[in-house]
Amino acid sequence: MMSAVMEQRPSAIQRATEGDADSFAMLIDPLLNPAYRLAAVMLSDRMAAEDAVQEASVKAWRNLRQLRGDESSLRAWFLSIVANECRMTRRRRWWSVVKSADVESDRRTDGPSQEALTDLRRAIARLSPDERLPLVLYFYLDLPLDEVARTLRVSPSAAKSRIYRAARRLRSDLTLEEVS
Amino acid sequence: MSQNFRRDLNKEFDAISGTPSPALSARVRSALEQDRPARTGPFWMAGLAAGLIAAIVVGVLVVASFNRHQTSILPGTAPTPSASPSARQSPSQSPSLTPSPSPAQTPSDSNLPAFVCAGPVSLAGTQTPAVAFVDAVRTGTHAGYDRVTIEFNNGEPANVDMSPHAGTTFTQGASGQQVTLQGSTGMLVIIHGADEHTAYSGSIDIKTGYSVLVELRQVEDFEGTVQWGLGLSKTACYRAFYLTNPVRLVIDIQNS
Numbered sequence: 001m002m003s004a005v006m007e008q009r010p011s012a013i014q015r016a017t018e019g020d021a022d023s024f025a026m027l028i029d030p031l032l033n034p035a036y037r038l039a040a041v042m043l044s045d046r047m048a049a050e051d052a053v054q055e056a057s058v059k060a061w062r063n064l065r066q067l068r069g070d071e072s073s074l075r076a077w078f079l080s081i082v083a084n085e086c087r088m089t090r091r092r093r094w095w096s097v098v099k100s101a102d103v104e105s106d107r108r109t110d111g112p113s114q115e116a117l118t119d120l121r122r123a124i125a126r127l128s129p130d131e132r133l134p135l136v137l138y139f140y141l142d143l144p145l146d147e148v149a150r151t152l153r154v155s156p157s158a159a160k161s162r163i164y165r166a167a168r169r170l171r172s173d174l175t176l177e178e179v180s
Numbered sequence: 181m182s183q184n185f186r187r188d189l190n191k192e193f194d195a196i197s198g199t200p201s202p203a204l205s206a207r208v209r210s211a212l213e214q215d216r217p218a219r220t221g222p223f224w225m226a227g228l229a230a231g232l233i234a235a236i237v238v239g240v241l242v243v244a245s246f247n248r249h250q251t252s253i254l255p256g257t258a259p260t261p262s263a264s265p266s267a268r269q270s271p272s273q274s275p276s277l278t279p280s281p282s283p284a285q286t287p288s289d290s291n292l293p294a295f296v297c298a299g300p301v302s303l304a305g306t307q308t309p310a311v312a313f314v315d316a317v318r319t320g321t322h323a324g325y326d327r328v329t330i331e332f333n334n335g336e337p338a339n340v341d342m343s344p345h346a347g348t349t350f351t352q353g354a355s356g357q358q359v360t361l362q363g364s365t366g367m368l369v370i371i372h373g374a375d376e377h378t379a380y381s382g383s384i385d386i387k388t389g390y391s392v393l394v395e396l397r398q399v400e401d402f403e404g405t406v407q408w409g410l411g412l413s414k415t416a417c418y419r420a421f422y423l424t425n426p427v428r429l430v431i432d433i434q435n436s
Binding site for chain 1: 185213
């Protein structure tokens with residue numbers, strides 16, 4: 001009896017698709033932190049990152065019917081919208097510059113590998129937002145390769161290549177096998 | 181993949197991103213709540229398409245007019261490029277006010293007017309249409325201030341008056357009925373020469389969950405006058421100014 005009741009109860013994603021904003025807000029709430037981190041690294045601007053996440057959330061809400069699959073597909077779909085919003089933000093703000101100052105912030109001057117970290121910081125600053133994106137998804141957000149691929153809307157092998165190419169710009173002795 | 185590489189990379193990404201504002205979740209919820217009416221029904225797509233076409237037509241007309249009459253502000257003669265949008269505040273702001281500069285202004289805010297902590301503020305519109313049509317009302321919270329943005333689709337309204345309001349009970353313009361907003365004190369925004377029922381279909385009662393601006397509610401949209409009541413959790417300094425492309429009335433309420 002209980003299982004029958006459970007089966008009849010609409011899922012959060014169904015309720016959201018039918019227009020329940022609270023259900024949608026609950027669904028994406030756990031995704032806001034990774035979405036913000038993705039946007040902050042792509043834009044190098046924390047305030048703009050929060051704006052981008054807000055805009056992306058509204059766009060996702062408006063286009064929820066376009067989501068293919070179930071709740072397990074939501075993260076990759078939402079993050080792809082956030083990434084797209086970041087691209088649009090940069091196009092709109094054509095006059096803005098990549099805020100390398102933000103990249104330089106919060107640095108610690110102690111520790112044995114400071115020089116290596118500084119090199120890495122500079123190398124990251126030289127990457128375009130679209131080059132940072134696969135690195136953020138794979139290394140920072142720790143998404144599995146197939147989810148990285150769905151977020152980038154490419155095949156898993158293409159996603160792997162993008163991660164590898166971007167990572168090679170940060171560490172030249174990297175091998176493809178190390179991106180597994 | 182070397183674990184050191186991953187660790188160092190993540191450390192750098194942490195330094196870039198920091199942590200999101202605790203209000204981000206409330207901000208997103210508020211944005212979703214405000215968008216609720218806009219996404220319901222199959223007319224949304226048609227409305228969007230019509231809006232886009234109208235925007236393109238208006239844009240072409242505005243650009244044509246701009247090129248004819250405003251050649252002095254072509255890109256080559258623009259002021260020093262800045263990372264912040266240019267803001268315009270009316271000189272009619274009450275001279276008796278005691279401006280208090282915002283504490284912790286970000287560089288992008290450096291061109292914005294100072295916050296004022298008492299008395300009314302007026303903004304006179306320029307090149308105003310007979311009636312300025314509101315087409316969006318948005319809220320957001322930022323470091324230092326909560327923001328209300330009221331967007332117009334055809335130019336600035338004739339005049340905007342803002343003033344602190346005792347309590348959070350407001351009298352609705354047309355009906356005379358009283359409404360009480362959340363918060364402990366209020367602010368009244370009166371927009372003269374504006375209309376909020378032709379192009380605006382969003383929420384007229386927005387509960388934000390922010391630290392200072394907790395609720396805003398339309399209290400009049402009648403005979404060319406639009407009024408919004410703002411419910412605040414405490415008395416706060418504020419500022420108002422216009423941004424362009426599109427025309428937006430921006431009201432910042434200090435939250436720190």
